[in-house]
Amino acid sequence: MKILDTNAVNHILKRRLNLDDDYCVTDDIKEEAEIAESVIGTKLSSKVELASSSALFDRTLYLAHYKNMLNKHSGRSFYNMTGFGDISILALLKTVEETTKDQSQGRLFGTDEVLEVFTEDQSLIKKITLESSKTKVFKNANIK
Amino acid sequence: MILTVNKKQSVEIENAVVAQILNMYSEEKLIGRPIFQNAFANDSIEYKDLKDESDKILIPWQMFLLDSRNLKKELDHIEKMRADKVSSKLMAKRRGIGNVTSKRIIDRLIRLQNFITATNTLPQNAFCGSLVGKSNAEAVAHILSYFEIDINKFRGYRNKSSALSYLLGKVENKYINISQGVLTNKMLPMWQVVDNSIYKNTSGFVIKDDKIPFIFLPSEINPDEVKGRQIYTIIYLIVLIGLNEYDFFIEKNFRAKALSATNKQKKIYSVTSEVLLPSEATEKLSGSVITPSTRDDLASEYKITPTAVVVTLRIRRTITSQAEYEALLPPPYDPPKTPTHHPRSPKIETSVRKFCGKYSFEFVNAGIKSGQLSSVQSQYLLFGAVNKKNFKKYRDGLSI
Numbered sequence: 001m002k003i004l005d006t007n008a009v010n011h012i013l014k015r016r017l018n019l020d021d022d023y024c025v026t027d028d029i030k031e032e033a034e035i036a037e038s039v040i041g042t043k044l045s046s047k048v049e050l051a052s053s054s055a056l057f058d059r060t061l062y063l064a065h066y067k068n069m070l071n072k073h074s075g076r077s078f079y080n081m082t083g084f085g086d087i088s089i090l091a092l093l094k095t096v097e098e099t100t101k102d103q104s105q106g107r108l109f110g111t112d113e114v115l116e117v118f119t120e121d122q123s124l125i126k127k128i129t130l131e132s133s134k135t136k137v138f139k140n141a142n143i144k
Numbered sequence: 145m146i147l148t149v150n151k152k153q154s155v156e157i158e159n160a161v162v163a164q165i166l167n168m169y170s171e172e173k174l175i176g177r178p179i180f181q182n183a184f185a186n187d188s189i190e191y192k193d194l195k196d197e198s199d200k201i202l203i204p205w206q207m208f209l210l211d212s213r214n215l216k217k218e219l220d221h222i223e224k225m226r227a228d229k230v231s232s233k234l235m236a237k238r239r240g241i242g243n244v245t246s247k248r249i250i251d252r253l254i255r256l257q258n259f260i261t262a263t264n265t266l267p268q269n270a271f272c273g274s275l276v277g278k279s280n281a282e283a284v285a286h287i288l289s290y291f292e293i294d295i296n297k298f299r300g301y302r303n304k305s306s307a308l309s310y311l312l313g314k315v316e317n318k319y320i321n322i323s324q325g326v327l328t329n330k331m332l333p334m335w336q337v338v339d340n341s342i343y344k345n346t347s348g349f350v351i352k353d354d355k356i357p358f359i360f361l362p363s364e365i366n367p368d369e370v371k372g373r374q375i376y377t378i379i380y381l382i383v384l385i386g387l388n389e390y391d392f393f394i395e396k397n398f399r400a401k402a403l404s405a406t407n408k409q410k411k412i413y414s415v416t417s418e419v420l421l422p423s424e425a426t427e428k429l430s431g432s433v434i435t436p437s438t439r440d441d442l443a444s445e446y447k448i449t450p451t452a453v454v455v456t457l458r459i460r461r462t463i464t465s466q467a468e469y470e471a472l473l474p475p476p477y478d479p480p481k482t483p484t485h486h487p488r489s490p491k492i493e494t495s496v497r498k499f500c501g502k503y504s505f506e507f508v509n510a511g512i513k514s515g516q517l518s519s520v521q522s523q524y525l526l527f528g529a530v531n532k533k534n535f536k537k538y539r540d541g542l543s544i
Binding site: 031078081 | 147153154155191204206210211213218222225258512514517519521522539544
């Protein structure tokens with residue numbers, strides 16, 4: 001499962017990349033990126049799906065993790081309404097990890113459930129390292 | 145209470161947190177909203193209901209997921225911002241004594257001001273504090289020259305509405321952001337959410353900043369704010385900025401306050417009155433009988449309200465007796481209970497420009513165009529919440 005951060009979405013839009021692989025974004029990242037689509041003047045590829053659109057996405061679990069991450073990590077601001085994309089990615093990682101503990105529940109996206117996040121945000125990378133040792137983080141240049 | 149998704153339990157959210165958030169703007173009585181009443185009664189709330197309701201009351205849904213400790217941090221931060229930026233007297237006003245300034249409006253404007261100052265390198269505003277130590281006459285001359293106000297042109301307008309527009313333009317040109325209360329396009333949580341009258345006692349006030357001070361004019365949200373009163377309010381608030389006196393604001397009970405003012409407040413009223421109705425115009429009337437017609441002619445010529453004329457004449461002793469003063473006071477303005485016509489709702493960009501003010505409008509738009517602002521940030525700055533429908537209309541209207 002390949003997850004895109006906001007800066008990764010912008011990277012794709014700015015370079016008008018034709019994607020080979022399937023990616024997903026959280027609701028928060030999708031909302032944050034809406035302006036980028038308009039400013040850059042291109043729509044995000046259909047290869048990028050909303051994680052929450054999967055029939056296997058468990059929002060009850062996701063919201064529980066969202067609450068936990070929201071209260072645990074700094075860097076988000078209700079005053080400026082920033083940083084919620086990071087929280088949503090951490091919550092998604094936790095949700096997928098928990099969901100796939102029992103393989104019989106199926107997979108959210110793709111053929112395997114290796115978690116990969118594409119971001120250049122050092123603060124998010126630190127949080128991912130702390131929260132999900134299984135997740136691999138890649139720079140945006142690795143998006144294909 | 146439990147947050148549920150399609151009736152399936154997700155996570156517990158603290159009742160005390162929900163209550164505290166809903167009481168952030170206590171005058172809006174958000175805690176009485178049926179969705180929340182039911183949530184407290186059933187000890188649960190559906191995620192979709194919470195999200196939809198949050199959009200209506202213009203509070204981010206994520207805030208309800210905070211624990212008490214983190215909510216306290218957020219509320220303390222908001223309080224600190226308010227304390228740094230607006231008069232403590234303004235914040236202390238409570239229901240029952242006439243003035244209740246909407247903290248929601250204050251918070252929205254502080255957020256806009258912080259965005260501007262954090263993302264732009266602006267010079268110090270030369271007007272801030274520039275009236276300190278000046279005599280009344282010097283202060284008046286400085287205000288007119290600094291803002292390049294052609295007072296004869298201002299007075300020459302046929303109506304107060306045009307004079308107000310002229311004045312607004314002049315003040316806004318000098319890096320003072322003027323925000324006006326608007327009732328349209330859901331700029332505030334109204335229309336089946338909060339009663340319009342909640343905001344009507346909000347006074348004119350200033351949000352302090354040494355680069356880009358903000359002025360708030362109640363305009364539409366206060367039915368008493370006729371054009372002449374708005375003109376007086378603008379000058380009064382400018383004088384506050386010029387004198388670095390942020391502990392004052394326009395009181396609802398203007399007549400009593402102006403007449404009983406002493407020291408600093410007296411100076412503020414004196415300079416304001418002198419800009420609009422100079423002493424040389426009223427000295428000529430000394431010893432003569434002031435009639436309602438004289439009062440109304442002066443109000444029309446000098447673009448202020450008849451009440452402001454009478455109060456000014458009383459302060460200057462042109463009106464010598466209390467009986468004469470009381471006889472000349474016009475009856476209190478009685479706004480029509482039901483509008484005589486139903487104007488079409490203005491375009492969303494017009495409402496935003498008015499509520500946010502010239503500089504907020506321009507800087508946020510620039511942030512959107514450059515991609516510096518995310519979609520969510522932009523919507524919170526412009527509308528106070530995510531409002532996708534209005535945001536699309538807004539961007540379409542401005543082609544951004």
